[in-house]
Amino acid sequence: MDTSRNFWTFLSNHLFSFLGETAFMNFTMGHVVMIIIGLILIFLAIAKGFEPMLLIPIGFGILIGNIPFAGAEHILSDDPENLQIGIYQSGSVMNYLYFGVRYGVYPPLIFLGIGAMTDFSALISNPKLMLVGAAAQLGIFGAYAAALALGFSPSEAGAIGIIGGADGPTAIFVASKLAPELVGAIAVSAYSYMALVPVIQPPVMRLLTTKKERLIRMKPPRTVSKLEKILFPIIGMLFTCFIVPAAIPLLGMLFFGNLLKESTVTKRLADTAKGQMIDIITILIGLTVGASTQATTFLTAKSVGIFGLGACSFIVATFGGVMFVKIFNLFLKEGNKINPLIGNAGVSAVPASARVSQVIGLQYDKTNHLLMHAMGPNVAGVIGSAVAAGVLLSFLF
Amino acid sequence: MDTSRNFWTFLSNHLFSFLGETAFMNFTMGHVVMIIIGLILIFLAIAKGFEPMLLIPIGFGILIGNIPFAGAEHILSDDPENLQIGIYQSGSVMNYLYFGVRYGVYPPLIFLGIGAMTDFSALISNPKLMLVGAAAQLGIFGAYAAALALGFSPSEAGAIGIIGGADGPTAIFVASKLAPELVGAIAVSAYSYMALVPVIQPPVMRLLTTKKERLIRMKPPRTVSKLEKILFPIIGMLFTCFIVPAAIPLLGMLFFGNLLKESTVTKRLADTAKGQMIDIITILIGLTVGASTQATTFLTAKSVGIFGLGACSFIVATFGGVMFVKIFNLFLKEGNKINPLIGNAGVSAVPASARVSQVIGLQYDKTNHLLMHAMGPNVAGVIGSAVAAGVLLSFLF
Amino acid sequence: MDTSRNFWTFLSNHLFSFLGETAFMNFTMGHVVMIIIGLILIFLAIAKGFEPMLLIPIGFGILIGNIPFAGAEHILSDDPENLQIGIYQSGSVMNYLYFGVRYGVYPPLIFLGIGAMTDFSALISNPKLMLVGAAAQLGIFGAYAAALALGFSPSEAGAIGIIGGADGPTAIFVASKLAPELVGAIAVSAYSYMALVPVIQPPVMRLLTTKKERLIRMKPPRTVSKLEKILFPIIGMLFTCFIVPAAIPLLGMLFFGNLLKESTVTKRLADTAKGQMIDIITILIGLTVGASTQATTFLTAKSVGIFGLGACSFIVATFGGVMFVKIFNLFLKEGNKINPLIGNAGVSAVPASARVSQVIGLQYDKTNHLLMHAMGPNVAGVIGSAVAAGVLLSFLF
Amino acid sequence: MLSTLLIVEAGERVAGKSAEEFGKMDPTGIAMAMIAMSIVFSALIFLYFTFKYIAKLYNIDLKKRFRKSRPDIEHTEAHEEISGETLAAISLALNLYHQQMQGLEDAVITFKNAAKSYSPWSSKIYGLRKSPNN
Amino acid sequence: MLSTLLIVEAGERVAGKSAEEFGKMDPTGIAMAMIAMSIVFSALIFLYFTFKYIAKLYNIDLKKRFRKSRPDIEHTEAHEEISGETLAAISLALNLYHQQMQGLEDAVITFKNAAKSYSPWSSKIYGLRKSPNN
Amino acid sequence: MLSTLLIVEAGERVAGKSAEEFGKMDPTGIAMAMIAMSIVFSALIFLYFTFKYIAKLYNIDLKKRFRKSRPDIEHTEAHEEISGETLAAISLALNLYHQQMQGLEDAVITFKNAAKSYSPWSSKIYGLRKSPNN
Numbered sequence A, B, C: 001m002d003t004s005r006n007f008w009t010f011l012s013n014h015l016f017s018f019l020g021e022t023a024f025m026n027f028t029m030g031h032v033v034m035i036i037i038g039l040i041l042i043f044l045a046i047a048k049g050f051e052p053m054l055l056i057p058i059g060f061g062i063l064i065g066n067i068p069f070a071g072a073e074h075i076l077s078d079d080p081e082n083l084q085i086g087i088y089q090s091g092s093v094m095n096y097l098y099f100g101v102r103y104g105v106y107p108p109l110i111f112l113g114i115g116a117m118t119d120f121s122a123l124i125s126n127p128k129l130m131l132v133g134a135a136a137q138l139g140i141f142g143a144y145a146a147a148l149a150l151g152f153s154p155s156e157a158g159a160i161g162i163i164g165g166a167d168g169p170t171a172i173f174v175a176s177k178l179a180p181e182l183v184g185a186i187a188v189s190a191y192s193y194m195a196l197v198p199v200i201q202p203p204v205m206r207l208l209t210t211k212k213e214r215l216i217r218m219k220p221p222r223t224v225s226k227l228e229k230i231l232f233p234i235i236g237m238l239f240t241c242f243i244v245p246a247a248i249p250l251l252g253m254l255f256f257g258n259l260l261k262e263s264t265v266t267k268r269l270a271d272t273a274k275g276q277m278i279d280i281i282t283i284l285i286g287l288t289v290g291a292s293t294q295a296t297t298f299l300t301a302k303s304v305g306i307f308g309l310g311a312c313s314f315i316v317a318t319f320g321g322v323m324f325v326k327i328f329n330l331f332l333k334e335g336n337k338i339n340p341l342i343g344n345a346g347v348s349a350v351p352a353s354a355r356v357s358q359v360i361g362l363q364y365d366k367t368n369h370l371l372m373h374a375m376g377p378n379v380a381g382v383i384g385s386a387v388a389a390g391v392l393l394s395f396l397f
Numbered sequence D, E, F: 001m002l003s004t005l006l007i008v009e010a011g012e013r014v015a016g017k018s019a020e021e022f023g024k025m026d027p028t029g030i031a032m033a034m035i036a037m038s039i040v041f042s043a044l045i046f047l048y049f050t051f052k053y054i055a056k057l058y059n060i061d062l063k064k065r066f067r068k069s070r071p072d073i074e075h076t077e078a079h080e081e082i083s084g085e086t087l088a089a090i091s092l093a094l095n096l097y098h099q100q101m102q103g104l105e106d107a108v109i110t111f112k113n114a115a116k117s118y119s120p121w122s123s124k125i126y127g128l129r130k131s132p133n134n
């Protein structure tokens, strides 16, 4: 009878202690906020079609990362209280998968796939558009300066600035080196604004251009030979990496992927790089970046600052691209002038910002197709922001 | 001449020492037994079509792991006698690949793929079938109690009990945490009995049901909307993980994969998750689990006990599922009653146990198709056993 | 004003220090040579179609590995000057990816894919051709002896000798164990000569054979049953690994892949193993092997020696294969004799050396198709060189 | 010297202690079974009620709103509205169809294996693509 | 005991020092912007001139040589010589076409999902292939 | 601080010692060649005899039993029973056929590359799916 009583005490004790360990007993307002953010991202992805390949993994990752279980603070490998569940707990699956984010392994592998799916023809046929891709990187350094002014440390400011490069993997790569604790906030911010490019850019473009400028017609791009396409990744890699060696991990992989594609003799490797390989990395990077936004580490004034700076960086980047075209046009002969409506495309949200150019262009002249021309600065922006990332790492890492 | 003599001595010495190191000179009865087991698994997979995706990698892994080379006991990384061949020798390829089993990394990745290939419609359309999936988990705790009675430690008993969950990856995941040295025996046992579901379940089902019960006709399931399918993984993950946070690695991945599928906007990610990604993990997990059954560590009384308990757990699980339906029916109105022949399907060997329901059902009424209804408890069992795994880990890890 | 002056000084100082860190300021003649070698490999792959799946990754890897950035010598993980760019700098992406080469993880995974794509029928139908595949391994030990004579240490000689096995992954595997610092040179040498098989072998074959021998007609191979094809990987693995356990990592994986293929019930696993899985590993192994040929470590007298020995090993291997057939023929009845023009095919550059047999055979008799017969020694050579690798590791590791 | 990941035998989590305690208090495993089964049930009952409720809610309210905003999806759903009996029948028909297809598929595979470029004659990825005289 | 990878908290690179110094000298970020933008521009100007030059060189010289040695490739290029205007038009046409295709594709997928062997009825890879009486 | 995998330079296996000893006793490499070649040969001779024997055994005994139990498989084999000469001829035919197919395949690929949804115009996976006014 005594034993039986002990048994029921034991039973209820354990049941209650289990209940005490459920997430219901441990959640805070912060977790609620984060879960709502995760749900919003998933909603935007499904209902609005915004960047679903990234917002769904990130959004669901946020949900997973914000299940508020007891003992999340026990993160060391030999801590007996470490239940190996949370992303910061060593020995947990999420922690193993997060390795690729924390140490910057995934972004270069994504660049490999991007290289294998990018066609640089538009850029090769009109290489001066490369400079527009350079100009749009002003957003990065604008955000860097603004972040310094807001009191972020130089390392953090560099990691935040890179949001202006409009490149998720680049942002994650730089942040993992300069400010690993901000990776989550920076990645979520970068992807959110990339999704909002069609909302952010048009007013800036209209503000900065005259009606006459918007009607500029550009020469059709010339045809690009196979040899040029093969030489581009080789020369592109050598030149950019000679100038900015710190960009090797990103640009080396980008141009390697592109050579796999353009050589045509390694088609099956290019297909895998831009297919299942990038898919696997996309799943893992999105999920773990999302899960790293644990309410306790994520919901800070810094995160709010990062979101504000992100918006600012995209506006400055658009400004930089459009204004550069206007100034550049002063030096170009009539007939060679560039329509400043493709300046925004230097913000390398491929192909979103190029589509914005096309849409705005058609609003003023229904026969003036800018898409083809805008692809040039668009892919140049990918190169430009990787170079900028290299510069930041050279000075700040 | 002296040198030449030395040379021949050296030659024969080395040749003999090499022969002494061959497997012929080191094998024991145990190795023979294990190799025969491996061959039987391969035979069953090819000739009988039993679970070939798993029995062939496991079977061939058993062969590889039981080549009895000399020096297998030198396992440390800085041991000069460590030839880096065996799965337990650090530095060997097999040891690197075994990492994913030993530290529970592979099972959640397999759950990701399973999520991406599972259709929860049957469950959503008739959610009360979820409870049948819960009831069948009785097998887990029945086997846990039996294992304790046989003298296994509580950790080991937990790892053995999970065989009753009828889920290979779950079993490997739990065993890797609670009793890593039993992973091989538990995995081989789990997969063997999953292959034998159509042999084990029918007699139990017939024994527990009356003829009248077997003829119960169930209402056709209603159609499920896309919105419900999208909400299911989101709500399912939040609710189950809030209650059992220790199940996050399994359930988080399962429902994440399912959202990738049901959102329809991330089709390419879902395709890779349920395609090449799960294939790669399946190859690696099967091969290394097989190879970990080295005769010296595998052929013990414990392994025999595990096999006995495995059979017992499947019988108890079937009992739990069928009896629960019978009791549940007492509370249901006429017309809403559940055919107890789908109770066995809570044993989540998908879709094997659901097929057993269909086959037995047809034996008593040739027009009573139970397959569709049985899929509900079947996929509920996947969720249920992951929840049970979480509970075991909460208490025993 | 003072501040402004400071500012400009700071600006120009940093710009100059940045310029000092560019590759333009750090490159040497060695880097130029290596970059030219990389470009030549890429050219051969694209323009001549030589081994593009390997020469393009290796060639581009050489380019990436020879961007001469400042600070490459800071390789430790806690060194603040370690910028995590170079392949030897811990923490860099390339260093993480290089792990699979440095510790021999990639080659067995490639063997898995090769097994899944190899058809051993030609060998099963005429098993005595297996001996030809054994004879061609003489090249390995010829090169070993020559390397010893040139002053290489026994470990290095073993790693160099394996070039004669004509198997890229085997060479990388053995070199990673015996002489990791030579992996790059050995891999580049192995793949280069494999590409040159059609140039190296014909003169040796013509020199060693008489006109009468070249006209020998062989019996058509018999049909092979499915059962034999299934038994081959199982028995093949058991026998070869029992004799040479050190070959388990390579032969275990090779025959495992083959069983996945021949069992036919695991078609989707075989498809992934020989598809996306081998593609991913091929991309990573090629790129990192290439990048490991940093001018400072690669351009040495040793590398030159390795290239010389590589050529020699292919000639000796061809000699071994052809001469063995000639001697073997002395013991064979008329009608069963082997055409010595398939002796070269023991050099397992599949299917290049078998094609050489076919081409040379047709030059002497336009109706004597040797391709089918040459595939036997060709795939036997894959097994033979893996066995030889095991022997080298047994004695030298 | 290249760097390497240090493989050690130390540093593992000290597990099993809570298991021992639990085992001492519950030597028969009955407490475990009772606690665990009630948790498993409560988790799934939770889900059961949610989806029971959602189904009702959805039929009343959300469905209409959803229909307005996303007519295309509703269109697809219309196609899906097939009775369960029919579905069961279809499922069996598909089952049979698969078995036939399997046969056909094998035949196709046989041909493909013979015809595709990645088998015997070019079975190793580092095979030459061209030989000089061929 | 099995071995394990030692997870430690030590051994990380001491970063951030150069960043601090840089920040001290350039508190506003203007120097960074000027240096960095000039580097970004010089890298891309470099590429710009190279490909401007290559295009000319190629038109004059390499193209002809290349044409001689690899007639097959040139043949392909001939097909590619379509004016940019046409390309832009085609690109839009393709865009529209995709939207239609997307619809078709969805239909096809729906059918495939129903028909292929790897969905509901065999959704788990370790599902049985055959049950004894079925 | 997050945890990290400790990268160290210690802990590597002390290799090369047995190699040195072996080299000392066999400075010319002749012993290695003799021992190793005899092992390589014995491994492959082993396989040779096994499959020579299996072929005979199979023709006499197993084949018939196998035929009874699995008629479907035998059926497939029946299709395979083509003489070696024919096979060689077919292999060459296939070789030629491939070269033609390669051409066709390239054409198909060219079209697909132009038409499929994952090329220039949506080349980055994080491209927008819809822009508001488009």
Ligand code: NA
Pocket: A165, A166, A167, A347, A348, A349, A381, A382, A383, A384, A385, A386
């Ligand atoms: Na960018």
Ligand code: NA
Pocket: B165, B166, B167, B347, B348, B349, B381, B382, B383, B384, B385, B386
């Ligand atoms: Na289960």
Ligand code: NA
Pocket: C165, C166, C167, C347, C348, C349, C381, C382, C383, C384, C385, C386
């Ligand atoms: Na070989």
